[in-house]
Amino acid sequence: MPRHGGDIYSFQKQEKPLLDFSANINPLGVPDVVRSAIVNAVDFLVHYPDPAQRRLRQALAEFHGKTPEQIVCGNGGADVIFCTVRAVSPSHALIPVPAFSEYAAALAEIGCRVTYWKMPFPYQLDETILKALECGSYDFLALCNPNNPTGTGIAPELLERILCLAAEKHIFVLLDECFCDMAETEPGIRSMLPCLEQYPHVLVLKSLTKLYAIPGLRLGYGLCADTELVEKIRQTGQPWPVNTLAEEAGIAALHAEEYREKSLSFLQDERWRLYDELGKLGFRVWKPSANFVFFRAEGCPDLDERLIPYGILLRHCDNYVGLGVDDYRAAVRLPEENAYLLRCLRQVMEEVLLWWQNR
Structure with missing residues (x-):
């Protein structure tokens, strides 16, 4: 079976509650x-x-x-x-x-x-x-x-x-x-x-x-x-x-028009905010158009694994034909959740940089 995002069931033994950035689902929840x-x-x-x-x-x-x-x-x-x-x-x-x-x-x-x-x-x-x-x-x-x-x-x-x-x-x-x-x-x-x-x-x-x-x-x-x-x-x-x-x-x-308009407005702002902040962290980031952001973490093939202890699931894109081990996709979630992802990414990348310097 192909690997997909959203597999929270493989991590149910994790002590920390999971934030699933691997599945591209509207973070505003069920209308x-x-x-x-x-x-x-x-x-x-x-x-x-x-x-x-x-x-x-x-x-x-x-x-x-x-x-x-x-x-x-x-x-x-x-x-x-x-x-x-x-x-x-x-x-x-x-x-x-x-x-x-x-x-x-x-x-x-x-x-x-x-x-x-x-x-x-x-x-x-x-x-x-x-x-x-x-x-x-x-x-x-x-x-x-x-x-x-x-x-x-x-x-x-x-x-x-x-x-x-x-x-x-x-x-x-x-x-x-x-x-x-x-x-x-x-x-x-x-x-x-x-x-x-x-x-x-x-x-x-x-x-x-x-x-x-x-x-x-x-x-x-x-x-x-x-x-x-x-x-x-x-x-x-x-x-x-x-x-x-x-x-x-x-x-x-299909009749949830107010929810739909609210969602599109939210996603329009939040995806570009996430795009900008990922770029500031040094990642190569692709311009987003939906509710996810694709980016490349050069030299870090295990970024998804490094985020699991923080309670974050990130979509590793290495099983897509044509992509590599340092390609990732992050769903757009609520502002405070996106901010937490960015803080964790900053800390993880600092650890990676320190590891390379001490080799």
């Missing part, structure tokens, strides 16, 4: 309206969930200005990825890296050949991806906007060119926008949902678990203009991919 919806749905647990998620798909359709037939829901975004790959059944996929590991895991499960295309430093898609698509024999492309784990976005004009070329070459595109909602304040990142109908060969992947802080419920969905493919994806997965509590929580989350 009150979502909590209430979950409590109110408990009595319905005596019934099976709706296998078609009719109320949820209708709510999502109204929220995005689409139709329910264009929407497929799943047990988290990863579930939608695996079901989509099985339904499309590609033979040769291109994945720009570094990238979320579940794309390759899903493709490997069906025996699809995978070619990794290393994004030019600083891990930003540029026009050279077009040449790679032109020259290759691909029928599947996985893109993430903004990218996980680096936070870099795809320029809107370039993204349109990629999608148009993919259409010409009969390449299906999985466009992961799970962090796009939290990047709405960044002008260089744009969702492709408004022009979904122009690209029936594209499935846009979304998630409600990040922004609304409900990863434990697992709730993701995809939107595609090809309704026949959407139905095929739905039939590919398990009979009840979304449980009753998750469906009610998702419907309620």
Whole structure:
């Protein structure tokens, strides 16, 4: 199983309470309206969930200005990825890296050949991806906007060119926008949902678990203009991919507009504050666009382990294809928690520097 962030269960014997900076979840916590919806749905647990998620798909359709037939829901975004790959059944996929590991895991499960295309430093898609698509024999492309784990976005004009070329070459595109909602304040990142109908060969992947802080419920969905493919994806997965509590929580989350606006405003300010302070500590820091900051701690391959005694979990990115042992990702948490992380990082790096001087 690929290593992911958020594995608090491996550290339950720690004496110090853990601050999880390894999972990119909204630090404002579960919205009150979502909590209430979950409590109110408990009595319905005596019934099976709706296998078609009719109320949820209708709510999502109204929220995005689409139709329910264009929407497929799943047990988290990863579930939608695996079901989509099985339904499309590609033979040769291109994945720009570094990238979320579940794309390759899903493709490997069906025996699809995978070619990794290393994004030019600083891990930003540029026009050279077009040449790679032109020259290759691909029928599947996985893109993430903004990218996980680096936070870099795809320029809107370039993204349109990629999608148009993919259409010409009969390449299906999985466009992961799970962090796009939290990047709405960044002008260089744009969702492709408004022009979904122009690209029936594209499935846009979304998630409600990040922004609304409900990863434990697992709730993701995809939107595609090809309704026949959407139905095929739905039939590919398990009979009840979304449980009753998750469906009610998702419907309620879509109506939490005040919480959403508050969250986006908070994240816009706090991610740039964390970015600035990490830079002052001497790290190479990538400009953030969502609710996490990617950085490089040169010469420190065990920074995550050094922070565990302080009660901090940091995402080590060494298992991402294309990244190294000194690459890390930190989630944006509450101001006082971010301040504690920075204090601990300063102390740890002073210890590392002293160790090098005394060698």
